[in-house]
Amino acid sequence: MKKIPLLLMGCGGVGRQLLQHIVSCRSLHAEQGVTLRVVGVCDSKSLVAAPDVYASELDDKFLLEVCRIKSAGSSLSTLRSFGDCQVHTHSDLSERLIEIASLLSKSTGLAVVDCSASSDTIEVLTSAIDLGCCIVLANKKPLASTMEHYDKLVSQPRRIRHESTVGAGLPVIASLNRILSSGDPIRRIVGSLSGTLGYVMSELEDGKLLSEVVKAAKSLGYTEPDPRDDLSGMDVARKALILARLLGNRITMDNIKVESLYPEEMGSAVMSVDEFMSSGLSLLDKDIQEMVHKASLHGNVLRYVCVLEGSRCEVGIQELPRNSALGRLRGSDNVLEVYSRCYSQQPLVIQGAGAGNDTTAAGVLADILDVQDLFN
Amino acid sequence: MKKIPLLLMGCGGVGRQLLQHIVSCRSLHAEQGVTLRVVGVCDSKSLVAAPDVYASELDDKFLLEVCRIKSAGSSLSTLRSFGDCQVHTHSDLSERLIEIASLLSKSTGLAVVDCSASSDTIEVLTSAIDLGCCIVLANKKPLASTMEHYDKLVSQPRRIRHESTVGAGLPVIASLNRILSSGDPIRRIVGSLSGTLGYVMSELEDGKLLSEVVKAAKSLGYTEPDPRDDLSGMDVARKALILARLLGNRITMDNIKVESLYPEEMGSAVMSVDEFMSSGLSLLDKDIQEMVHKASLHGNVLRYVCVLEGSRCEVGIQELPRNSALGRLRGSDNVLEVYSRCYSQQPLVIQGAGAGNDTTAAGVLADILDVQDLFN
Incomplete structure (x- = not known):
């Protein structure tokens, strides 16, 4: 059994x-000859850790208790009394x-898994790579950090996996890596990589107002607590940066043209979330309605x-043929179109939640x- | 450098x-720290082999000469005079x-790659697995053989790759393996996995006759020399069997319901290719035209x-919503729709050449x- x-x-x-x-x-993994400790x-x-990380692990009862107490908003340190573990709160x-x-x-190998949303993990991740560990990331920030950090993180390309940084569990990174290693040069990628903005753009197409759609999306829990975090395009830009770097472009966030759906004077430094929702948002309706209308006159639709x-790496609104994979997109699915030598006329298309x-955790587990x- | x-x-x-x-x-692979010998x-x-398989390999000049003489229809044995190699023709x-x-x-490891279209390779492949080698297949037949052969071939699941057995280089098998290893149960797969039949079905939708479309496809080189090899559905059935077994179904070809587009009395044992093309094919036009018409009355299209x-594993014509990924398919692209826990309402869709x-060779190389x- 591989551990x-x-x-x-x-x-x-x-x-x-x-x-x-x-x-x-x-039991599924046992059938495959693998145990995750x-x-x-x-x-x-x-941090809660097994008393002896060589010989023991946190058992399943303990792991489920971690889930329970974190869901309830308690601190991991309360687990001190639950079972056999070391607790560090320094x-x-x-x-x-x-x-x-x-x-x-050196002894058993280790996979360091980053499911946080913080830049604070970079130090641990880069050290882990230096030590010969594997790292698996759902967290986009380390790979969207400086070029120096990026180079360090991917310096052992077989020891890093980060499928869930782009498109949750969709097989995007794995597929691009396959294309790249087969020597098929990727010429162009177009992707709709925000479920929230995908939903917003397809609702606009039906003639709804931006303000209506965003309010509905917020109340359905589709947006971040501050919907401007979605509307700024920064989340998409991070994903774009990760894809661009995967293709070998040595760029940083500053090199990406990012179109925000709201102007600077409606930013969080100027307006509260409530103000933005109640008065700011509706000021944006008319312009974007005109854009939607103009696109439809060309037989096109708008997609973010x-x-x-x-x-070139750009993030923003584009007019796209209604009849392309991206143009046909409805709701919150992500889509990636990849053009290469092998996929020259028609792109390789990967689409789904x-x-x-x-889904994101499934991508991490895969x-x-x-x-x-790489383990014994 | 990994060899x-x-x-x-x-x-x-x-x-x-x-x-x-x-x-x-x-040079690309050298950058990645890998050499293929x-x-x-x-x-x-x-068989042409390096004089000493431990220490030497067939050099690039030799490999390109292999390509040249095989393209020209010559025998590999003519390479005896070309360079430093052993030739076996026993x-x-x-x-x-x-x-x-x-x-x-045992010394360096070996990847045995099967790009043939023959069942004769099964003995070598199963022996290679027994010896601890890796095997990489574009050839569908070994995996569509008996359950005993299949079990042997996949007995070391990490030592076999066979992306190009289904959908050429499309990341189908890799993606399904990811979903399976993440414990996301696959509920349903629907796929259009024959470029030829995909082309035929989308042309029929435009009101063309089956006989016209097949003749055109044959003259464009889209079909096998005997188009019945495509129209029988057997190639799709082999791919379906490989997918079904990947999902854990212990079935053989006999368990698959395969719909042929021509009746037995037009089979190759009864009619020559020429007869089939000139007189058989047009007898099929009316029935399929009626099916296309009936489907369109329901707002649907026919797909093979x-x-x-x-x-359940079936291969044949289905009426599908015009507005699904499969319904929208045009031309010779393949499409796979996968429904699972993570992809429940909307499927994961993988589409492309x-x-x-x-493309097939790119999949093998990846x-x-x-x-x-698994190599040192």
Whole structure:
């Protein structure tokens, strides 16, 4: 039985779903000859680890209790009384994580899994790579950081997996890596990579007002608490940056042209969320309605997409043929169109749910199973 | 530098394209820290191998000469005079291939690559697996053979890759394996997996006659020399069987309901290709035209698909909503729709060119790079 020890950073929706998937897949993975040993779990404040990370792990009852108490809003430190574990709540969490990575890297190997949404994990991740560990990321920020951080993180290309940074569990990164390693040069990528903006754009097409659609999306829980976090396009830009770098473009966020759906004077530094929702948003209706109308006169629709072509990387609204994979998109699915030598006339299209904790965690779990050949 | 020794079976369109890709990707793969060492190439009659498979390989000049002479219809044995190689033309080719596999398996490892279209490779492939080699298949027949052969071939699941057996280079198998290893149960797969039949069905939709469309497709080189090889549905059935087995269904070809587009009395045992094209085919026009018409009255279109659901596996014509990924399909692209827990309302869709030597060979090459962690 191949054993993969795991250290999980991040206990939000995705991290908890991952722990639940790990527990529920025990027998499936045993059939495949693999056991996942979770040796530690941390959030931004605390770390709970097995008493002896070599020989023991956090058991399934413990992992489910982690999920329960984090869902209830409690601190990981309350687990001290629950079972056999070490609890660390110092300010030097990173040091302790690196210590575990260092202990396990040479003996059993270790997969360090980042399901947080923070830049604070970069230090641990880069150290883990230096130590010869594998890293698996759902967190976009480390790969959208400086070029120096990026280079370090991908310096051992077989030791990093990050499917869930773009399109949740959709097989986007895995497929692009296959195309690249087969020497098929990727010429162009166009993608709708925000479920929220995908939903907004397809509703606009039906003649609804932007303000209506965003309000409805917010009340349905489709948007971030501050919908401007979606409407700014920054989340899409991070995904675009990760794709651009995967294609070999040595660029940073500053090199990406990002179109925001609201002007600077409606930013969070100027307006509260409530103000934006009640008065700001409706001021944007007319302009975008005209854009939708103009596009439809050309037989086109508007989509909020990323476009990568050569060294160009742009994120914003584009008029696209109603009859393309992107033009036909409805609701919150993500779509990626890839043009290469092998996919020259018609693109390779990958489409499906590109958000959700279950799907994102499934992508992380598939990544973990995918590095198994590096473990004994 | 990681070295992957390769033994290639099959020098047809796909095998030759693979050799060309290997040669043209030398610097790309070197950047990734990988070298592919082709130690032997064979067709059904001859094997050319490096004089010392441990220490030497067939060089790029030699590999390109293999491509040249096979394209010209010559025998591999003519390479005897070309360069430093061993040539075997005995009847015991399999034995010699197994000998090479046995020599390399323990020392350097070996990837045995099957780009043939024959069942004769099964003995070598199963022996290679027993010896601890990796196997990479574009050839569907071994995986569509008996359950006993299948079980043996996949007995070391990490040592087999066969992306190009379904949908050429489309990331179908890789994506399904990811979904399966993440514990996301696949409920249903519907796929249009024949470029030829995809083209035929979308032309019929435009009101053309089956006989016209098949004649045009044959003259464009879209069909097999005998178009009945496409119209029988057997090629799709083999792909469906491979997918069904991947999902864990222990079935054989006999368990698949396969709808042929022509009746038995027009089979190759009864009619020549010419007879079929000139007189048989047009007898089929009326019935299928009526089916197309009936489907369109329901707002549907006809597609020749495989459907996998639970233990059910069927291959044939289905009425599908005009507005689904499959219904919108035009031309010769392949499409796969996958429904699972994560993709429940809207399927995961993978679409793109599903045929062609270039694309198929690219899929094989990506598979070879994907097993690299099993080599030193």
